[in-house]
Amino acid sequence: xxxxxxxxxxxxxxxxxxxxxxxxxxxxxxxxxxxxxxxxxxxxxxxxxxxxxxxxxxxxxxxxxxxxxxxxxxxxxxxxxxxxxxxxxxxxxxxxxxxxxxxxxxxxxxxx
Amino acid sequence: xxxxxxxxxxxxxxxxxxxxxxxxxxxxxxxxxxxxxxxxxxxxxxxxxxxxxxxxxxxxxxxxxxxxxxxxxxxxxxxxxxxxxxxxxxxxxxxxxxxxxxxxxxxxxxxxx
Numbered sequence: 001x002x003x004x005x006x007x008x009x010x011x012x013x014x015x016x017x018x019x020x021x022x023x024x025x026x027x028x029x030x031x032x033x034x035x036x037x038x039x040x041x042x043x044x045x046x047x048x049x050x051x052x053x054x055x056x057x058x059x060x061x062x063x064x065x066x067x068x069x070x071x072x073x074x075x076x077x078x079x080x081x082x083x084x085x086x087x088x089x090x091x092x093x094x095x096x097x098x099x100x101x102x103x104x105x106x107x108x109x110x111x112x
Numbered sequence: 113x114x115x116x117x118x119x120x121x122x123x124x125x126x127x128x129x130x131x132x133x134x135x136x137x138x139x140x141x142x143x144x145x146x147x148x149x150x151x152x153x154x155x156x157x158x159x160x161x162x163x164x165x166x167x168x169x170x171x172x173x174x175x176x177x178x179x180x181x182x183x184x185x186x187x188x189x190x191x192x193x194x195x196x197x198x199x200x201x202x203x204x205x206x207x208x209x210x211x212x213x214x215x216x217x218x219x220x221x222x223x224x225x
Contacts, residue, residue: 032211043116043202043216044155051211089155094211098162099170100145104154 002027006090006103013080013110021075021106023064023090031095033057033066033073038087038105047075047088085110114139118203118217125193126225133188133220135203143209144186145170146178148199149219155202161186162209193224 007022025033032051036044048057053068062077073090090103116137125131137144145160147170157170161180175197177189186205190197201220206212 034213036216041219043218044204044214045216046213049213093206093209093213098143098209099157099160100206100209100214102155104152 002031002092002095002097002099002101004090004092004101004103006088006106008104009087009107011106011108013108015082015110015112016079017110019075019077019080019084019108021088021090021108023073023075023103025071025073025090025092025101027071027092027095027097027101029095031092033064034091034093035062035064035073035075036089036091036102038089040086044089080108080110082110082112084108114215116203116205116215116217118201118220120220121218122221124223124225127194128192131190131193131222133190133201133203133222135186135188135217136184137186137203137205137215138184139205139207139215140183141205141207141215142183143207143212143214144180144203144205145209145214146176146186146188147202147204148172149202150199158188158201160209190222193222195224198222198224 035047048059050057050066093100146158159178204214
């Protein structure tokens with residue numbers, strides 16, 4: 001079946017530091033890939049998505065590129081802010097299954 | 113405004129007392145699902161529904177029931193809640209289950225004493 005593996009947290013950074021959160025996946029076929037963000041006390045919100053190989057999703061300064069050769073979808077941001085502190089989930093949908101698959105989430109803490 | 117609405121947001125109850133968490137979406141989505149979120153375990157899917165009157169088990173369905181009589185509503189039923197069902201629950205919907213992003217409700221925090 002499908003699976004998503006993302007790096008464990010928490011990831012702790014100072015403001016303006018560079019962020020990478022690793023995500024790799026296993027799936028048959030050609031799934032769509034997503035990053036969701038969960039702020040404290042809220043539900044998950046879609047951050048960005050990519051639907052085919054080499055697509056780059058981007059939003060709010062975050063980027064991720066769909067790498068089929070390495071089955072990866074790493075999340076990056078050049079300069080994080082305190083307001084980016086949240087839990088980030090990598091997910092996939094499709095690729096032979098109707099059931100979306102989520103990673104376990106990575107907590108990001110950004111200090112001023 | 114497009115949204116998924118869950119009620120209640122918080123509930124403290126006792127073992128064995130039946131409860132229902134409601135979920136409603138206003139986006140005419142076909143696919144709806146329920147998740148529970150527990151520390152260290154991430155999101156686990158409980159049940160999902162591809163359309164009206166079509167439901168299926170997710171990864172952790174034991175102790176839960178669902179129904180999908182109308183497209184917009186997908187209630188989660190705990191007929192005899194137990195303390196191990198204490199968790200944060202999310203309802204989500206998408207246009208279809210495949211290759212589509214999901215829209216999440218704000219969550220329901222259940223405490224079963």
